[in-house]
Amino acid sequence: MxxxxxxxxxxxxxxxxxxxxxxxxxxxxxxxxxxxxxxxxxxxxxxxxxxxxxxxxxKTEIQIADTMTKPLKGNRFEKMRTMLGVIRV
Incomplete structure (x- = not known):
């Protein structure tokens, strides 16, 4: 640390x-x-x-780390991607 x-x-x-x-x-x-x-x-x-x-x-619904550790369905991935602040260009 x-x-x-x-x-x-x-x-x-x-x-x-x-x-x-x-x-x-x-x-x-x-x-x-x-x-x-x-x-x-x-x-x-x-x-x-x-x-x-x-x-x-x-809650699992807001566990952003899941985008990096689990395969997610399209709509869930897009929601998590938005929570991370990543946008499609």
Whole structure:
């Protein structure tokens, strides 16, 4: 974060459209049922616990990252493209 000149005490907001993922990251009691989850998710849980990352629920309809990670139908892609500020020339 220092390289990005954001300051190390800044909390990062991560917008997630899956409530179960948010609950799993915030609730360490469910560890017994989540041992199969990869190391990166345990790292995320640790960062949430240290209050360096804040998970915020975001409705799937406004999850702009989907344009970069999922195949979308034409009308949905165009709506998301507009939300990103990308226009057809």
């Amino acid at each position: 220092a390289e990005l000149k954001c300051g190390e005490d800044m909390k990062i907001e991560l917008r997630v459209d899956n409530k179960s993922s948010i609950n799993l990251a915030k609730n360490p009691v469910s560890h017994g049922r989540s041992k199969h989850i990869e190391t990166k998710f345990h790292f995320l849980r640790d960062q949430v616990g240290k209050k360096k990352v804040e998970l915020i629920h975001c």
